[in-house]
Amino acid sequence: MASEDFLGTILIIFLTLVVVAAMLPKLLDMIAESFALTSAESVSRQLSNLITISGASTDQIKINYAVENVKYDVSISTRVLTMTPKYNVQYAEAKQGIQPFAIPLPDSFYGDVNSFTITKKLVEGESQYDFGAQ
Amino acid sequence: MISGHNKGLILTTTTIIVSLVAIGVIALLTYLFLSKYLDVNVFVKSLTSDRHAMNLVNILISNENLAYIKDGIIQRGVLDATKIDNVDPRMLGIGYPNTLSIVEVIDVEDCKNQIQAATSVGGVSNKPTCKAWIFVLSSPISIPSLSITSLVKCLGENINAGNWEELFRYTGGQTPDGSIGGLEATVWQPLDIEKCMASTTPLGQPSFFSSSAIVFRGLPTLIRYADGSIHIGRIIVGVGEWT
Numbered sequence: 001m002a003s004e005d006f007l008g009t010i011l012i013i014f015l016t017l018v019v020v021a022a023m024l025p026k027l028l029d030m031i032a033e034s035f036a037l038t039s040a041e042s043v044s045r046q047l048s049n050l051i052t053i054s055g056a057s058t059d060q061i062k063i064n065y066a067v068e069n070v071k072y073d074v075s076i077s078t079r080v081l082t083m084t085p086k087y088n089v090q091y092a093e094a095k096q097g098i099q100p101f102a103i104p105l106p107d108s109f110y111g112d113v114n115s116f117t118i119t120k121k122l123v124e125g126e127s128q129y130d131f132g133a134q
Numbered sequence: 135m136i137s138g139h140n141k142g143l144i145l146t147t148t149t150i151i152v153s154l155v156a157i158g159v160i161a162l163l164t165y166l167f168l169s170k171y172l173d174v175n176v177f178v179k180s181l182t183s184d185r186h187a188m189n190l191v192n193i194l195i196s197n198e199n200l201a202y203i204k205d206g207i208i209q210r211g212v213l214d215a216t217k218i219d220n221v222d223p224r225m226l227g228i229g230y231p232n233t234l235s236i237v238e239v240i241d242v243e244d245c246k247n248q249i250q251a252a253t254s255v256g257g258v259s260n261k262p263t264c265k266a267w268i269f270v271l272s273s274p275i276s277i278p279s280l281s282i283t284s285l286v287k288c289l290g291e292n293i294n295a296g297n298w299e300e301l302f303r304y305t306g307g308q309t310p311d312g313s314i315g316g317l318e319a320t321v322w323q324p325l326d327i328e329k330c331m332a333s334t335t336p337l338g339q340p341s342f343f344s345s346s347a348i349v350f351r352g353l354p355t356l357i358r359y360a361d362g363s364i365h366i367g368r369i370i371v372g373v374g375e376w377t
Contacts, residue, residue, distance in 0.1 A: 005148075006147075006148050009148065009152060010151070013152065013155045016159075017155075017159065020159070020162075020163075021162075024163070024166055025166070028166060028167065049185070049189065052189045052193065053189055053192060053193070055193035055196065055197070055228065056189075056192040056193050056195075056196045056210075057196065058196050058201075058207065058208035058209075058210050059207070059208070078231055078274045078276050079229075079230065079231045079273070079274050080231055080276070100186075100230045100231050100232070100233070101230070102186070102189060102190060102193065102228055102229055102230045102273070103193070103227065103228060104227045122198065122208075125198055125203075126198065127197070127198060127227075
């Protein structure tokens with residue numbers, strides 16, 4: 001009886017390992033993709049790059065960037081963008097994303113936002129930048 | 135049938151095997167997770183300076199204070215020599231915070247002409263020079279006691295390569311003090327940055343400079359002079375960042 005239990009245990013463990021080995025790569029890919037799309041570090045990096053590169057426009061440009069499912073507190077201060085995610089689940093760590101950018105924007109703060117707009121236009125020959133979020 | 139003599143032995147063996155398998159599963163999960171996680175982070179971190187340097191180059195060749203404007207339209211990639219002669223980096227308003235950003239514009243066509251002329255004369259006593267402009271972008275500093283101006287000044291004092299006092303035309307908070315046209319472009323390589331870091335970086339402040347790494351990235355460009363002539367050139371931006 002005991003050896004049957006033992007074999008049963010080993011069999012269950014073996015099957016579990018096979019299933020885990022088959023499913024784990026997909027699961028990790030899904031987790032990694034989720035991190036890439038919504039993590040504050042990733043989103044702030046993309047957003048800060050878009051802010052900076054808007055300066056490469058020779059006339060005027062309007063960039064819209066939105067993130068699904070997750071909202072953020074966004075702060076702009078001394079050319080540094082700080083994003084804090086507002087996850088719905090308790091166990092997720094709300095790690096901040098802090099990224100610099102290279103064009104002049106006024107200091108500002110936006111709470112619970114996930115849609116962003118970057119605008120550059122030439123006014124009397126001078127570049128003017130604007131950032132908005134909702 | 136299980137005897138009382140070997141019952142404990144069977145349970146112990148089972149426990150050991152299950153524990154070993156559990157350890158193996160945990161090790162496998164840890165390995166897979168870390169390999170995925172590290173893949174993402176190493177890739178991103180290693181590109182920061184490159185990305186910033188390329189961003190700055192792309193902005194500068196479109197900037198109204200550097201680029202040639204024809205019929206009210208900025209000619210991206212065509213730099214106006216007159217504007218570069220009179221550039222004020224503070225007016226550009228471009229630069230990453232806590233960053234040393236060195237901009238160099240070289241008239242490559244002029245370089246080739248100078249080298250050809252020097253070679254035809256004999257080359258040794260006629261050292262070729264290149265028409266070049268060099269300046270430092272002005273950007274916000276949020277690290278206490280960090281001074282880009284001090285670093286630039288220190289570099290000028292410690293590197294014995296000729297016109298260093300004129301190389302950095304403006305830095306944050308300084309006033310313009312002379313022309314920088316016609317300098318030797320080759321003076322930039324190599325840079326011995328570490329000499330100045332000890333005195334200009336706050337204690338305990340990490341920076342890319344710990345390995346003397348300023349990342350230089352550039353793009354080809356055209357340089358338009360006041361007489362209407364256009365030369366082939368190159369704009370290069372060097373970025374070193376405190377983190």
